[in-house]
Amino acid sequence: MTIHAAGTPENVVLAQHVNGRLRAEARMVAARAFLLRAAGAGTFVALAGIGIGAGAYGWAYLSQYESAAERIAQALQAALSDVTIKTKGEVTLTDNVLKLDQPVVAQPQTRPDIAQVVAAQSKGEDGNAAVRTTFTVFKAVPYLDGNIVTGWQFKGDEKVPESQYCYFSHPQKFGSDVLTQVNIAINGQVAPQTSSQLNLQQLSKSCIWFDPKKV
Structure with missing residues (x-):
């Protein structure tokens, strides 16, 4: 077993070798950390892009149906505006026809002729x-x-x-x-x-x- 004294050429070479090994391991750790950070950032960007794309697709899908509904409503409005409804003055009830020639006016209720009623009942059953x-x-x-x-x-x-x-x-x-x-x-x-x-x-x-x- 050989023990090298401090400052000897062998110790200097060994120290340099150890330092080089440590620096190499440090670079590898830093590279792994950078790789992980890059992967995380890439995943985040990818997910954000997917979310934005899905939202844009949904908005376009809904807008398409809304525009279609508006077009249908406009078409119906245009069609109804050109329709003419014709009516006749007759209402058919099975085999009978009810003609609406003149409006029906309700007759006002009149007070009975009390004098006529009294004259008709001015005597009792015996007539006296x-x-x-x-x-x-x-x-x-x-x-x-x-x-x-x-x-x-x-x-x-x-x-x-x-x-x-x-x-x-x-x-x-x-x-x-x-x-x-x-x-x-x-x-x-x-x-x-x-x-x-x-x-x-x-x-x-x-x-x-x-x-x-x-x-």
Whole structure:
């Protein structure tokens, strides 16, 4: 076994050889690192290119269908603009024909001739006893859970009511068929205020009294 002393030619050669070996290994490590970085960058660029290409392809695909839909819509609009629809004044129902020559005008409802009715029923069944015929016209205005009702009581041969009255009618309780009636006014005169919580003076403004000018 030979031990070389420091500074001898053999040690200098050995040190140079070791240094050269280390530098060579360092270059190889650097080359591998560069190769890996280059491969990573190339892969990233390739994937980005694929993504951009796919997006561009999808956009072009959708744009193609949108343009086709627009062209179809324009063609339909142009076709419909040139269409003329013709109608006839006849409607065929199986074997019958309904002709629409004149418009149908609804006849207004007229008040019955009360005087004629009274004259026809002015006597009783025995032909002697007089029969007095009266009728009442009701006007109702919704209020709270009930109605403010005004009654016009006519004799059979009169055009002006003999008497008028106004009252508030509402159920005793929710869903009940039993009604409670509170008198409001008679012949335009407000009834005396009772223990009711209702303000009769205020309610009387909703009464609809007979007006000869509107008849």
